[in-house]
Amino acid sequence: MYSFELVRPKSLAEALSALKEEDAQALGGGQTLIPTLKQRLAQPSKLVSLSAIDEIKGVCVDDDGRLCIGGGTTHGEIVASAGDYPALVSLASRIGDPAVRNRGTIGGSIANNDPSACYPAACLASNATICTDHREIPADEFFQGMFMTALEEGEIVTEVRFPVPQKANYQKFAQPASRFPLVGVFVARFSDGVRVAITGASEGGVFRWTEAEEALSDNFSPEAIEGLTASADGLITDLHGSAAYRAHLIKVLTGRAVKAAA
Amino acid sequence: MMPKTPLSFTLNGSETALFVDPGANLLDTLRRGAGDLTPKLGCAQGTCGACTVLIDGEPHLSCLTLAETVEGRDIATTGGLADGPDLHPLQQAFMEGFAAQCGFCTAGMLMAAKALLDRRPNPSRDEVIEAIGGNLCRCTGYEPIVDAILTAAARMQGRSA
Numbered sequence: 001m002y003s004f005e006l007v008r009p010k011s012l013a014e015a016l017s018a019l020k021e022e023d024a025q026a027l028g029g030g031q032t033l034i035p036t037l038k039q040r041l042a043q044p045s046k047l048v049s050l051s052a053i054d055e056i057k058g059v060c061v062d063d064d065g066r067l068c069i070g071g072g073t074t075h076g077e078i079v080a081s082a083g084d085y086p087a088l089v090s091l092a093s094r095i096g097d098p099a100v101r102n103r104g105t106i107g108g109s110i111a112n113n114d115p116s117a118c119y120p121a122a123c124l125a126s127n128a129t130i131c132t133d134h135r136e137i138p139a140d141e142f143f144q145g146m147f148m149t150a151l152e153e154g155e156i157v158t159e160v161r162f163p164v165p166q167k168a169n170y171q172k173f174a175q176p177a178s179r180f181p182l183v184g185v186f187v188a189r190f191s192d193g194v195r196v197a198i199t200g201a202s203e204g205g206v207f208r209w210t211e212a213e214e215a216l217s218d219n220f221s222p223e224a225i226e227g228l229t230a231s232a233d234g235l236i237t238d239l240h241g242s243a244a245y246r247a248h249l250i251k252v253l254t255g256r257a258v259k260a261a262a
Numbered sequence: 263m264m265p266k267t268p269l270s271f272t273l274n275g276s277e278t279a280l281f282v283d284p285g286a287n288l289l290d291t292l293r294r295g296a297g298d299l300t301p302k303l304g305c306a307q308g309t310c311g312a313c314t315v316l317i318d319g320e321p322h323l324s325c326l327t328l329a330e331t332v333e334g335r336d337i338a339t340t341g342g343l344a345d346g347p348d349l350h351p352l353q354q355a356f357m358e359g360f361a362a363q364c365g366f367c368t369a370g371m372l373m374a375a376k377a378l379l380d381r382r383p384n385p386s387r388d389e390v391i392e393a394i395g396g397n398l399c400r401c402t403g404y405e406p407i408v409d410a411i412l413t414a415a416a417r418m419q420g421r422s423a
Contacts, residue, residue, distance in 0.1 A: 003264055004285045006330050027328075034287070034326045035307045047285075051331055076320070097396025098374065099314055099321045178309075179395070 002037070005046040012055055012158065016133055018048045019154035026050055026156060028108020029074060031100050056107065056158045066129075067164055071107025071157035078106065087168035087261070088126075091118050091186070094172060096179055107157035113205055115146045115236070116180040120206035122170065123160060124197035125186035131159040146205045165190050167220075169261035171253040173200075175240055182241050183249040185209075187257040193217040196254060201235050201246045212254050220262060222255040230254075271332050273298060274342025282329045289313045289324040292339065300341040300369050304398075311397030314370035315339050321377040323396075340369040343376070351414040352376060361410035363401030370397045375411045383419055387412065 006027075009015040019026060025044035027033055029051070036042050050056065056072040059081040067085045069078060078092040079101065095101055095118055109119045110130065123130065123139040130137045132155045142150045151157070165188035172181040181200035188195050194216040196209045215224040230250035235243035266281035273296055280295045292298045292315070301324050304312030308326040315324045316338040343350040349357070352372050362368040371394055378385055378393035385393070390411045391404075399407060 002285065003283060005264060006284060006328055008330065030326055030328065031308060031323075034328070038306060047328075049328070049331060097311070098377070098393060099311065099323045099396050100308070102317075102320045102322055103326065 002040075002043060004037075004044060006049060007046065008049045008052045010052050010054070012053055012133055012156065015048055015050060015053060015156060016154065018046070019156070021046055024048055024154070026111070026154075028072065028105040028111070029103035030108075031096070031104040032108070032112050032114065050105075050107070050156065056156070062161065065164060067162040069106055069160050069162070071111075071159060072105050073107075075101035075104050075106070085162055085164050085168075087165075087170050087186070087188075088122055088162065091122055091170040091172075094118070094174070094179065106160055110142070110160065111149060111151055111157050113143055113145075113147055113149050114180075115202065115205045116182075116184075116200040117206075118170070118172065118181060118184055118199060119160075121184050121186035121197040121199040122162070124206050124208060125168070125188040125195045126162045126165060127188075127190075127195060128163070129161040130157060131161065132157055140208075143206050146203060148205070163190070167261040169257040171257040171260070173249050173253060183246050183253055185250060185253040185257050187216070187254060187261055189216070189220055189261065194220060196257075198230075198250055201250055203234050203236055209250065209254065216258060220258060222259045222262075225251060225254055225258070267330055269329055269333055271334060272336045274338055286329045287325055288315070288322075288327040288329050288332055288337075291329040292324060292337070295329075298339050298341045300339045301373075302366055302369055304366065304370075309398070310367070311370040311374065311394075312367055314373045314397060316373055316377055319377065319380060321374050321396075338373070338376070340372050343372060350376075351417050352379070352411065355410040355414040355417065356407070359406050359410040359413060361402060361406040367397055367399040367401075371399065371407055375414070378411070379415055379418065383415060385412075385415060 024046040027047045027049045057070040075092045075095045128139045130142045167189040170186045172184040183201045184199040186197045196212045199206045230247045232243040232247035235246045237243045264284040269282050270279040302312035304310035308323045313325040374394045
């Protein structure tokens with residue numbers, strides 16, 4: 001590793017102040033950023049670790065019944081304490097491996113917005129609100145493209161608020177070595193409709209499959225999407241699978257998610 | 263050149279204090295600073311699991327852990343498993359069951375397994391497979407490792423495997 005300055009603020013205010021410095025970079029669990037530094041794909045001169053800030057950790061339920069998860073909460077802690085939203089626990093329990101889940105955080109994952117990350121699908125399908133140090137951003141506006149989000153320089157994800165659906169399920173077709181999804185589908189049914197979010201598939205990152213949402217809002221059963229075809233336009237082609245293969249997976253996994261949730 | 267940072271933590275039960283370079287990772291600090299060569303440098307990218315150590319009892323990838331973040335924490339490595347000449351039941355079962363060939367993954371496998379058995383003394387086969395899901399082995403095909411962990415679990419529970 002090259003040398004850089006590491007600071008470990010204990011409060012959000014101190015972290016925001018430290019991040020004002022040019023070339024400073026926030027560090028969550030480091031399960032993506034540290035390998036990135038090792039490969040010299042980024043070389044910030046200063047890292048601001050968020051791991052000692054207790055005020056952005058933990059899980060609770062707010063007055064509106066939303067599950068609120070601090071941005072610095074690890075996947076392992078979510079598995080242990082987000083039982084009010086079983087589909088989210090199931091998703092978190094299948095991220096990476098135990099060591100990754102003990103360090104990686106939900107805030108770090110969504111701020112990075114890897115096109116194959118799992119949480120963005122949960123956020124988008126659940127119509128979650130991403131709270132930062134100075135504003136609240138609806139998931140529909142937060143995820144803006146591959147590794148692109150609405151976050152500004154030095155802005156910190158403090159909390160993610162999930163409305164808990166009546167029924168929900170996450171289906172992941174995992175690449176067995178990395179356990180990232182080739183395609184992941186999160187289906188969430190609310191009283192006023194169904195939301196379907198797809199991760200792993202698109203060159204534009206996570207997205208909603210609106211045709212399936214409409215069909216499933218009318219009839220929440222796997223048969224409702226039988227006549228639909230997910231478009232392969234703009235989907236990822238790599239050594240693990242072609243765009244057409246991913247398009248096929250989107251439909252198959254959506255059906256499975258509905259069946260498992262129903 | 264940036265100054266070194268003082269760091270103290272518990273390593274396998276012993277108080278350890280040393281100085282680390284800015285940006286040093288825990289693996290380098292354990293190997294070069296504390297002289298514990300049991301955690302291995304494999305991929306250095308958080309993929310192989312050879313560097314797995316326990317921090318406060320939970321498995322972490324020491325190559326992806328910045329040393330300064332373990333101030334005051336409790337670190338356990340394979341170096342602390344044996345009690346004098348007496349191997350830990352996991353080590354004994356690995357040895358008897360030929361759960362190591364080249365042995366490079368073994369230290370990480372043992373720590374991932376120890377974290378599991380500390381939490382779930384009587385795990386299912388699937389739980390063992392999940393627990394070592396982040397640890398790559400290119401020799402054994404994994405089955406002898408899974409068998410050895412289950413054998414050790416049974417012995418630690420006073421059952422015959």
